[in-house]
Amino acid sequence: MKNLNLPKKVFIKEVGPRDGFQIEKKFVPTENKIEVIDMLSACGFADIQYTAFVHPKAIPNMADAAEVSAKIKRPAGVEFTALIPNQKGYERACGLGLKRVELTMSATDSHNLSNLNCTSLESIARLEECLKLGLETQLCAGLAVVFGCPFEGRPPYERIRMLVDRIVGLGIKDLGLADTSGVGDPKQVYDICARLVDAYPSVTFYVHVHNTHGAAVANILAAMQAGITHFDSSVAGLGGCPYAPGASGNVATEDIVQIFEYMGIETGIDIDRLIAAAKRVEEIVGHSDSATLKAGKMGHLVEGGPICQNNRQ
């Protein structure tokens, strides 16, 4: 092979305000959520997953979804989307005029049961119920633990294929594939994505990776080579799993934007505004998981910096 067959342009959905804030143990004040979302909507994202319409007992940090929806700025060109678990969440999102929502489910029954108290196929039935309502809000789907489940390990491809087939059979055109706890490897990500892209050329697959084992960027690279051009990521690397010691957050948006731009892959994101948003997020939640926030812009080291002792190699 003479090149990596990389795309010229990728589409990044910023999911930090949802996947990140949802797992913070302390409630993130509504005004801070709005402030961060407004900073993000000035960065050039076409899609910001800004909240989830879920039961506040399940995810207390999303209890202010309606107030956030009412108060965020809505600049032209930015679509504000949300995550939903079921028909109730769908109806709430529709009532607030959302153009698109993502119904989430898991690739394994044990994981689906632990999160949604039903099997994967029962979640697909919920998706079908939502579709039958004939509402205006477009429905997408997100499949968690595609690349590894905390309870069942790695689901067989046939299982993933069966679920994708049912979902696509309902007319869904946008489908997320999530490495929810960050246990995928690049070969596996490539193999699964390449087969799905081949099988469903009219579907847009979003790859959503966490960096638990340090393979997030490599998994994205492998997904790109399999034909994936749509990715989820979180500002400041928010997300992760507070109950799995050491489990990491989503790959940091500012990290992949920097790497992509150096690779000549267009993102449309203003990196300086994004880094400012990441710093603000870090101030608000008190932590981050971002190489960029630790090391600065890649240019900082590339274009000038102090002598490194280990430059001896």
Added chain:
Amino acid sequence: MKNLNLPKKVFIKEVGPRDGFQIEKKFVPTENKIEVIDMLSACGFADIQYTAFVHPKAIPNMADAAEVSAKIKRPAGVEFTALIPNQKGYERACGLGLKRVELTMSATDSHNLSNLNCTSLESIARLEECLKLGLETQLCAGLAVVFGCPFEGRPPYERIRMLVDRIVGLGIKDLGLADTSGVGDPKQVYDICARLVDAYPSVTFYVHVHNTHGAAVANILAAMQAGITHFDSSVAGLGGCPYAPGASGNVATEDIVQIFEYMGIETGIDIDRLIAAAKRVEEIVGHSDSATLKAGKMGHLVEGGPICQNNRQ
């Protein structure tokens, strides 16, 4: 493309005892160095770069190179190699009976001058002087800042090619290509490695990456696809640059061993012994930069673990 064209087997040179310990501000006690090297030599590495023969004023932590050399265990099948900057280091290493050493230099003059007080071509002249001695110890070369220099940015390929050509012209068969401050990107790493592998089919190129911007594993994946099968890495992710804020260490050996094994790429390394060594290193130096030390073995999350809130996705 239908697959990533990955190798079945890779060769990992453990460089932590050299690249890691050399930049510790506090002197790492000699007995601790020996303890760690002995733990590493039981992991299955064929090559451990265990010290450097450099002026103790330049790198105080390598001042005990002779004592370490005398006291480490030397199990069959493990080669103990070292870094040298010049003829004096070469003669010291030869005097201690080393089978192989790596003479380091930089891809840019400004970097070479800052580290070795001579230009890149003057370092190549030093390499030639060493070769002329006709000693038994095999000479390899290592080229720093190939993928980005703190002073000059990214060297043009023609510059890299010219230096490699001179080095290979002297009969060198093993040549390291280092992303010394961790500023490379996967496309760049692929492009440079693919061209060099094509141009010098009889040379073994080692790729040496740091994880400053989170791209280390992706850069290794890209290098593999370019035909590279030899990599340097550091136990516990030691290394890095104490004077470049946030700059990260070498990619952690235990991280890449885990990821490679999940990819079906053989490393020959005993991951449990390696993780034990990494934990000991962390105790000794008081820090680490290792996803494995944070998150545990990949199986820990894949095969069983607590419910993650963010498994909603």
